[in-house]
Amino acid sequence: MAGSPLTPESKLSLMKRNLQEVLGEEKLVEILKSRDIKIYWGTATTGRPHVAYFVPMSKIADFLSAGCEVTILFADLHAYLDNMKAPWELLNLRVKYYEAVIKSMLKSIGVDLGKLKFVKGTDYQLSTQYTLDVYRLSSLVTEHDARKAGAEVVKQVDHPLLSGLLLYPGLQALDEEYLKCDAQFGGVDQRKIFTYAEKYLPHLGYAKRSHLMNPMVPGLTGTKMSSSDEDSKIDMLDSPAQVKKKLKKAFCEPGNIEDNGILSFCKHVLFPLRTTAFEIKRPAEFGGDASFNSFEELEQAFAKELVHPGDLKSAVERYLNELMDPIRKEFESPELKKLVSEAYPVQKKKSGATPKISNAVESADNGIVPSRLDLRVGKILTVSQHPDAESLFVETVDLGEAEPRTVISGLVGLVPKEDLQDRLGVFLCNLKPVKMRGIESKAMLMCASLEDPRQVEPLFPPEGSAPGDRIFVEGFESGTPDDQLNPKKKVWEKLQPDLRVSEQRVAEFQGSPLMTKLGKIVTKNVKNSPIK
Incomplete structure (x- = not known):
């Protein structure tokens, strides 16, 4: 964006917007008198990026608007050196995932990728000269300074590896020289690494750079948003149901504006990216709709x-889904789904128990995965009105077993009786049988269900399906269903909120399709609805 009409003062003001601290501002002022600033932001390719990454993304948008030349570093070697958070064999896959998701995030906020430079750390950090500089730096740095530099960023353990203690901060300092930047951008948690770089780079004959620091945005639990804390963050590929669930549990005390992750996200992401007012929609009896032109007004x-x-x-959920929808859509491609599963593969528990699925398909609740549900194709053989309940149908269903099962569905007035007769449907078969007005129901017919306007439609198995065909979620093919779901464990209740029908009328769990061996489970009419 060379030749930006902004004045140097306006450029600096835009660069500093919402930052917590700037080190070396006077150098930036001098540079701006003659040219635009060269800046780099790096991210270690460890756990999956979450919505807090929109905070640096919105600042990158600011830097570009201020005419800066911006480089994004995918720091794969750093990810390995930090206590091996990323295994060596997964480094390249993690880089590919980070590049795909970060580019998708930037596009979702309107950033022109052509104005950015993307670099992988190991493309230059394994060179002879860089390695010699690492040795030169190690001859100057004290153990005290190395430990202090990494205290807020590198994983702290009782007996730290030398890689994280010595090399990680050193590499981040040297990157400033090798990427030829004027300034490095990062979170305020990296301040000690930044001051480490300012102290030691001149000893190697390299210039001291400026440093721009974002505040740390609180997570949903009120602490730092972290990839390792499932409850504290929203993954970039979380479904709308997961977003709703996590926001519902987020810490947001009435009147409390301190350590409030919801408000912080509004300040650092939603307001900087908006060109129109921030709107809160609510019924008239609760004050009616409200709009805010600045974060200060909302706060x-x-x-x-x-x-x-x-x-x-509710407002943040709406705006967040607007940002995430194009990212989710892009990651529906088979190539990117495969990349997710390969970069974050299934991790088996040491005990040999049920595998823990990577975040690509993991339920938020430990051990609660959809493979525990006994979902099958069934054919409705007969349909009749319940003799003692006007709203209930009694169905006889072939589920591929020796004898048909009796199933009761509350569909009278919602689905015509003739539409159920002789049709194939999707049935949950391992709920505890329950008596409904004297008749025991031994399975549940799965339907897409909307409240307003009221619409209910049973799910359709793919053409050619037969009674008893098993239904699974893509990515959860392995695993054996429970013989019977224990009501006290609430397995179904925990999984059900993540079951939805998409805009494309595909039944999904957390964005992954429900399938048989013949294809996807779908609806014909209802879309964007829960599955019940």
């Missing part, structure tokens, strides 16, 4: 309890 209204946490969460 003051929340502090005075003029905005309820539930209404704020």
Whole structure:
């Protein structure tokens, strides 16, 4: 964006927007008198990026608007050196995933990728000169300074590896020289590494750079948003149902504007990216719709309890899904789905128990995975009105067993009786049998269900399906269903919120399709709905 009409003062102001601290600002002022700033941001390719990554993405948008030349570093070697958070054999796959998801994030906020430079760390960090500089640096750095530099960033353990203690901070310092930047951008948690670089680079004959630091945005639990804390973050590929679930549990105390991850996300992502007012929609009896032209207005209204946490969460959910929808759509491609599964493969528990699935398909609740559900194709042989309940149908269903099962469905008035007769459907077969007005129901017919306007439609198995065909979620093919779901464990209740029918009328769990060996489970009419 060379030749930006902004003045040097306006450029610097835009670069500093929402930052917590700038080291070496006077150098940036001098550079801006003659040319635009060269800046780099790096990310270690460890756990999967989450929505907090929109915070640096929105600043990268600011830097580009200010005419900066921006380089994004995928720091694969750093990821390995930090206590081997990324195994060596997965480094290249993790880089590919990070590059795909970060480029998709940038596109979702309107950033022109042509104005960015993307670099992989090992493309230059394994060179002879870089390695010699690492040795030169190691001859200067004290153990005290190395430990201090990595204290806020590198994983802290009782007996740290030399890689994280010595090399990780050193590499991040040297990257400033090898990427030929004027400034490095990062979180304030990296301040000690930045001051380490300012101290030691001149000893190697290299220039001291400026440093721009974002504040640390609180996670959903009120602590730092972390890839390792499932409850604290929203993964970039989380489904709308997961987003709703996690936001519902997020810490957002009425009137409390401190350590509030919801408000912080509004300040550092939603408001900088918006060109129109931030709108909160609510019924007239609760104050009606409200709009805010600045974050300060929203913050003051929340502090005075003029905005309820539930209404704020609902607005953030709406805007967040707008940002995430194009990313989810892009990652529906077979190539990217394969990349996710390969970069974050299934991790088996040491005990040999049920494998823990990677975040690509992991349920938020430990051990609660959809393969525990006994979902099968069934054919409805007969349909009749329940003799003692006007709203219930009694169905006889062939599920590929020796004898048909009796199933009761509350579909009277919602689905015509003739539409059920002789049709194939999807049935959950391992719920505990329950008596409904004197008749025991031994399975549940799965339907897409919307409340407003009221619509209910049973799911359709693919053409050619037969009674008893097993239904699974892509990515959860392995695993044996429970013989019977224990009601006290609430397995079904925990999985059900993540079952939905997509815009394309495909039945999904967390964005992955429900399938038989012949293809996907679908609806013909209802879309964007829960499955019940």
